[in-house]
Amino acid sequence: MEILQTHSARSSNALHRAMLKGAAIAAAMTLLVTGCSLKEPVAASAPISTGGGTAVAGAPSAAADPLAGVPSLAGKTVGIAAKDIVHDFSRVVYEELQTKIKGLGGTVIATQAEAKDDKHVSNVENLLTQKPDAIIVILGDAQTLSPALKKINEAGVALFTVDFQSEYSANNVTSDNWNIGSTVARTLAEDIGGKGKILVFNGFPGVTPCRIRYSELKVVLEDYPGIEILDPELQDKYEGTIEDAKKQIQDQLRRLPAGEVDAIWSCWDIPLIGAAQAIDPTLGNDIKLYGVDAEPGALDLIADPESSYTGTVAQQTKGMAAASVANVALFLGDRADEVPTTSYLDPVFVNKTNVNQVRHDLGI
Amino acid sequence: MSTAILEIPGDTGAPTPTRKRPSLLAWAGYGVVVLVLGIFALGSPYFLQWENLSSVLNQAAVFGIAGIGLAVVIITGGDDVLEGGIDLSVGATAGLAGSVTAVAAAAGAGSLRAVLTGLAVAAALGALNGAAVILGLRPLLATLATMGIATSLDLVVSDNIKVALDGGVFLWLRQGSIAGLPASVLVLAVAALVSWWAVARTSWGVHSYAVGQNSIAASIAGLSVARHRFMSYVISGVLGGIAGVLLASRLSAAVPGIGGQILLDIILVAYMSTVFSRRLVVNIPGTVVAAIFVAGLANGLTLLGVASQWVGAAKGVLILLVLAVVVVRGRNTAK
Numbered sequence: 001m002e003i004l005q006t007h008s009a010r011s012s013n014a015l016h017r018a019m020l021k022g023a024a025i026a027a028a029m030t031l032l033v034t035g036c037s038l039k040e041p042v043a044a045s046a047p048i049s050t051g052g053g054t055a056v057a058g059a060p061s062a063a064a065d066p067l068a069g070v071p072s073l074a075g076k077t078v079g080i081a082a083k084d085i086v087h088d089f090s091r092v093v094y095e096e097l098q099t100k101i102k103g104l105g106g107t108v109i110a111t112q113a114e115a116k117d118d119k120h121v122s123n124v125e126n127l128l129t130q131k132p133d134a135i136i137v138i139l140g141d142a143q144t145l146s147p148a149l150k151k152i153n154e155a156g157v158a159l160f161t162v163d164f165q166s167e168y169s170a171n172n173v174t175s176d177n178w179n180i181g182s183t184v185a186r187t188l189a190e191d192i193g194g195k196g197k198i199l200v201f202n203g204f205p206g207v208t209p210c211r212i213r214y215s216e217l218k219v220v221l222e223d224y225p226g227i228e229i230l231d232p233e234l235q236d237k238y239e240g241t242i243e244d245a246k247k248q249i250q251d252q253l254r255r256l257p258a259g260e261v262d263a264i265w266s267c268w269d270i271p272l273i274g275a276a277q278a279i280d281p282t283l284g285n286d287i288k289l290y291g292v293d294a295e296p297g298a299l300d301l302i303a304d305p306e307s308s309y310t311g312t313v314a315q316q317t318k319g320m321a322a323a324s325v326a327n328v329a330l331f332l333g334d335r336a337d338e339v340p341t342t343s344y345l346d347p348v349f350v351n352k353t354n355v356n357q358v359r360h361d362l363g364i
Numbered sequence: 365m366s367t368a369i370l371e372i373p374g375d376t377g378a379p380t381p382t383r384k385r386p387s388l389l390a391w392a393g394y395g396v397v398v399l400v401l402g403i404f405a406l407g408s409p410y411f412l413q414w415e416n417l418s419s420v421l422n423q424a425a426v427f428g429i430a431g432i433g434l435a436v437v438i439i440t441g442g443d444d445v446l447e448g449g450i451d452l453s454v455g456a457t458a459g460l461a462g463s464v465t466a467v468a469a470a471a472g473a474g475s476l477r478a479v480l481t482g483l484a485v486a487a488a489l490g491a492l493n494g495a496a497v498i499l500g501l502r503p504l505l506a507t508l509a510t511m512g513i514a515t516s517l518d519l520v521v522s523d524n525i526k527v528a529l530d531g532g533v534f535l536w537l538r539q540g541s542i543a544g545l546p547a548s549v550l551v552l553a554v555a556a557l558v559s560w561w562a563v564a565r566t567s568w569g570v571h572s573y574a575v576g577q578n579s580i581a582a583s584i585a586g587l588s589v590a591r592h593r594f595m596s597y598v599i600s601g602v603l604g605g606i607a608g609v610l611l612a613s614r615l616s617a618a619v620p621g622i623g624g625q626i627l628l629d630i631i632l633v634a635y636m637s638t639v640f641s642r643r644l645v646v647n648i649p650g651t652v653v654a655a656i657f658v659a660g661l662a663n664g665l666t667l668l669g670v671a672s673q674w675v676g677a678a679k680g681v682l683i684l685l686v687l688a689v690v691v692v693r694g695r696n697t698a699k
Binding site for chain 2: 082085109110111112116117118119121122123125126127129130131141143144146147203205206235237
């Protein structure tokens, strides 16, 4: 009876919320013709077929559909707090998480912080006041988010993270950034013959994946003493990244003697798209670009044999979302002992020879 | 000196005009806000819970305090967006003050000295703005230049990494409370009360409005336009600095480049304060109400389950709705 009353009350509340939400959205649609920054919605994912994608022991297997056999999320509410949906990685994870949670019968409250740290904290706090059963945080910074995550922990709400390690998280789904960082660095070093000068975009040394990838670059270059990182390192920005990076590289090409730069490194693809736009129209520049994330724009350039864009790393974004939702379902379904602390999904390295195959395999 | 504009009409022997009671329309701004918040309360059982209200007030504190500083600049410089008082550097000043405070604290300066160092830098930037404006530079351009300086210094001081700010007074600012009120809200309340008293209850405040509404008349009446405007930018700098320290405390770190992210909301709450004024002028209490309303909008829409990508649009529509009240009221007043 109590359950029925609760259900009835919830239905009533849900009806109210739906009506108000509908009114708010209708008003917004009627009065604003806005160019939404979101790209096309992402369809429900197909099982990922790749030589890479498997999780560590205890984690769901991406290739074998991690959601098979997990408990339903019916009656459960899951909050999502994404740091941003600016680049493809977070946008796809954000959309896919919602699709998968709904697919298991759960209710989603989704927020994204437009890459603003204070908004990310506010979103987490706002989600917590709604007392969801679990909250999934996509990306973030341990320093600024930890106080809010501690509140989640103290409130007894299960916390899950994607590509963001936190002491309060029941599970973090991530790619192995040490592997990504060292492999990109080794590839770069070998491609330029173990000697030369490189430019580095290093605007986000405090963001964990970037910090790890950059430190791996430095470690690898210790064994390639003929390679020098040019000073000053470049500062990439989170907004207007492509245009800003394009200008920075154009300026560097004017400043430095011809042939001085052999490669450009970045912990993500977006600034390198701008860099390629600066380099590709010029003649006589044999500069190779290496990034991470497999942004569609970057993949297009890598597929172009004339482009300087040489390599990137694809993360299994849809697989990561599916793995995270599977872990949430297991945790809330009283199977917490099956949830690993970290679920690693193998990255896939993309270059000019395998780009089309990887795009086909991963559906990116 | 200032008696010329404060002369009491009754002294001339003419009948003293009776003050009209404000029409109901004068309260329309508050009415729309109450209506919107009421919808949120009906739509979500969590909205009116103290835990949530406390969170909203907490989120409003930074924008409220920095908005008060900007409101003082607009009051003293006039509300013409292009020619009047504006401080585009207030967000960057907040960011820089937070970074300086965090770096000083990390260097072992102690909480009080660290905060004072941050505020001193913010005041210096305000003084730079004030000096540029009284030298004849357009406030819009002068403060745009200062914004660039502060943003760049922020990156230099912080080395473009987040600088931890925890413990002591900063921890208290983040999660402390007195009588159930979060510490940051208390700081907002103190800043608002002091500013309101100074602007609405002192001759300095009356003169500031006079300078802002007609600088030539104020100058003829013997007021020092330059001094008032200079001081308004220093106040804006200091309040921006306080907001920056609060923000860094809230995030437990100074975040490089955060100033640019908070600027638009600060400008919004300062200009939106006109809605909550019977005379349709920028004012201090209205700025605080606007800050709480803007923070409440994002919170309420999230509680209603509006998809995140629509929150900005829905928030914009509701703000337009509130601002439309000003237009309607303005037309009615003109008739």
